[in-house]
Amino acid sequence: MTFEPAFINKNLIRSQAYINGQWVSSPKTYQITDPASLKTIAVLPDQEVSAVDEAVDAAAVAFKQFKTTSPRYRAGLLRKLYDLMMENAEDLAQLITWENGKHLNEARGEVKYAASYFEWFAEEAPRMYGHTISPANPSNRVMTRKEPIGVCGIITPWNFPAAMGCRKIAPALAAGCTVVVKPDSGTALSTLAIAYLAEQAGFPAGTVNVVLSDTQTPEFGLRLCESKKVKKISFTGSTNVGKLLMKQSSSTLKKLSFELGGNAPVIVFDDASLDHAVEQAVASKFRGLGQTCVCANRIYVQSGIYDKFAERFVKTVANFTVGHGLDPAATHGCLINERAINKVEEHVKDAVSKGAVAVLPGGRRPELGSPNFYSPTVLTGVTQDMQVANEETFGPLGALIKFETAEEVIEYANGVDHGLASYVFSENYNTILMVSEALEAGMVSCNTGLFTDCAIPFGGVKESGFGREGSLYGLDDYTTIKTITIGNLRPFV
Numbered sequence: 001m002t003f004e005p006a007f008i009n010k011n012l013i014r015s016q017a018y019i020n021g022q023w024v025s026s027p028k029t030y031q032i033t034d035p036a037s038l039k040t041i042a043v044l045p046d047q048e049v050s051a052v053d054e055a056v057d058a059a060a061v062a063f064k065q066f067k068t069t070s071p072r073y074r075a076g077l078l079r080k081l082y083d084l085m086m087e088n089a090e091d092l093a094q095l096i097t098w099e100n101g102k103h104l105n106e107a108r109g110e111v112k113y114a115a116s117y118f119e120w121f122a123e124e125a126p127r128m129y130g131h132t133i134s135p136a137n138p139s140n141r142v143m144t145r146k147e148p149i150g151v152c153g154i155i156t157p158w159n160f161p162a163a164m165g166c167r168k169i170a171p172a173l174a175a176g177c178t179v180v181v182k183p184d185s186g187t188a189l190s191t192l193a194i195a196y197l198a199e200q201a202g203f204p205a206g207t208v209n210v211v212l213s214d215t216q217t218p219e220f221g222l223r224l225c226e227s228k229k230v231k232k233i234s235f236t237g238s239t240n241v242g243k244l245l246m247k248q249s250s251s252t253l254k255k256l257s258f259e260l261g262g263n264a265p266v267i268v269f270d271d272a273s274l275d276h277a278v279e280q281a282v283a284s285k286f287r288g289l290g291q292t293c294v295c296a297n298r299i300y301v302q303s304g305i306y307d308k309f310a311e312r313f314v315k316t317v318a319n320f321t322v323g324h325g326l327d328p329a330a331t332h333g334c335l336i337n338e339r340a341i342n343k344v345e346e347h348v349k350d351a352v353s354k355g356a357v358a359v360l361p362g363g364r365r366p367e368l369g370s371p372n373f374y375s376p377t378v379l380t381g382v383t384q385d386m387q388v389a390n391e392e393t394f395g396p397l398g399a400l401i402k403f404e405t406a407e408e409v410i411e412y413a414n415g416v417d418h419g420l421a422s423y424v425f426s427e428n429y430n431t432i433l434m435v436s437e438a439l440e441a442g443m444v445s446c447n448t449g450l451f452t453d454c455a456i457p458f459g460g461v462k463e464s465g466f467g468r469e470g471s472l473y474g475l476d477d478y479t480t481i482k483t484i485t486i487g488n489l490r491p492f493v
Helices: 048-066 070-089 089-100 104-127 163-175 189-201 217-226 241-249 274-290 306-317 340-352 407-416 429-438
Strands: 018-019 022-024 028-032 040-045 143-147 151-155 178-182 208-210 229-235 257-258 263-267 296-302 357-360 379-381 396-403 421-425 443-446 479-486
Touching: 018 048, 018 189, 040 089, 040 229, 040 257, 040 396, 048 151, 048 178, 048 217, 048 357, 070 104, 070 163, 070 189, 089 104, 089 189, 089 479, 104 163, 143 357, 151 163, 151 217, 163 189, 163 229, 189 208, 208 263, 217 241, 241 257, 263 407, 274 296, 274 306, 274 396, 274 421, 274 479, 296 306, 296 407, 296 479, 306 357, 306 379, 306 396, 340 379, 340 396, 396 407, 407 429, 429 443
Parallel strands: 151 178, 151 229, 178 208, 229 257, 263 296, 263 421, 296 396, 379 396, 421 443
Antiparallel strands: 018 022, 018 208, 028 040, 143 479, 357 379
């Protein structure tokens, strides 16, 4: 059966890049395909690197005016963009499913999450507060003010084609910055749709720009990093690419915020609510079929409940129905490409060769119409020497690892290079608090597997990056602090 989206607002489907308020093409093009059917769904410009320079120049000119606008003016634009996204939510969700492959229900959740950042930062824009400071010299007065940093280069991944961009674009615009966005080439349609809605919301030309490339993505990143006009880079993606962008940005010492790889541990203690822990661990692990940076990668279960947990975990996952993301009968869609499946299979093969047991074998499902379909695999008997315990799978593989003590599992959890998200399940609040504080992670979620929200600071430690997105801290990475000192003041008495 063939599944096609039924768009109400066909203007959301853009086939051009967006620079300085104009929709632009190029002689070279590339195709975007539906990963669930491998059918071509769009033909987009494969721009030359000069397009980055054009977009940066436009953003730099626009910044001169946009930075002087009032916070309330910017808040109004952001709120309008939020309203437009919600008015077009179903179309945007279908667009995500079409180009990414995730199930429509998950795509609907992503649209709401993405739009929430425009609502949140519409409310934060008027709250870029400075401070007054009393210096040592009684004749001086000191004040600080937060100012927009300038043109921001934003590089986004394929797994959340709407949310990752919105989480960066919203605070940048709220602060008074302008942006040049380079989306992943395979999932650029969602970003272009948001640029179209930003245009409809009334954002001035040059404040939002989207450049496109399939064959020169590294060159686009390099040009953004080395441009003296770009004052900040915000990137979500792999740790290896983050390290490269950091090196490339060193020549201009620009501000950076990176949300990089994860390898999230889920720690389930004997006293946890078993059914709830299973439900939440499954939700965390298989959201987007495991293609999220905060999904459960290593599921540590204390020995007293390990067998019962494994039995219920397998039973729950076995009820999944993998299919086209637009199929109402499906619960989960497909993976982004065959490379993702190869990584899952590599981890399964390694684990089984070292003694793990595939209690739910899973495997490829080419009969569903594409090589990108894969039913989840669940492993028991996983140990710390296996690849899955040390590397991020980024796919539908549930790896269950037995532990005995809190001290032991904390050592396991912290024994990797990454520290983005961690999860703890226990009915003992001393355990929750003490383990949370001991974990080397930017975010710890207790007794819930789904925690992302525009109100929380999102980000990691170690090789998972730095900087925080969302929350009351979300404007900080898009501002600089200016100190103003007034000296030689003379009292009247």
